[in-house]
Amino acid sequence: MVKHRTPEINLHIFAPNYPEHLRHLLFRDWLKAHPEDYEQYAAAKNLARNGAITTEIYNQQKSAVVKAIYDKIFTALQNI
Known part of the structure; x- marks a missing residue:
C-alpha cells in the first residue's frame, strides 16, 4: 500500500x-485459485506503489491489470 505520513485507511x-x-x-477468490493472475496483480501493485503519490494514483496505475482480471472472472461466470 502507499505509505503516508499520518495513519490512513481505505x-x-x-x-x-x-x-x-x-x-x-470474487476478485479475492479468483486470485487464490489462479496463481498466475495473483503474480501479475502483485507485480502491478509493486510497480504502482513505487510511482504513486496518492491512493488515487496508486489505483489508476494498477487499474489495467485489475480490469483484465475482472474480465476473466466475468467471462468465466458467463460460462457456468
Whole structure:
C-alpha cells in the first residue's frame, strides 16, 4: 500500500443489499485459485506503489491489470 505520513485507511462501506462486496470477494477468490493472475496483480501493485503519490494514483496505475482480471472472472461466470 502507499505509505503516508499520518495513519490512513481505505474503508469500504456498502449499503444493505448492495452487491458490490461480492465483486471484491470474487476478485479475492479468483486470485487464490489462479496463481498466475495473483503474480501479475502483485507485480502491478509493486510497480504502482513505487510511482504513486496518492491512493488515487496508486489505483489508476494498477487499474489495467485489475480490469483484465475482472474480465476473466466475468467471462468465466458467463460460462457456468
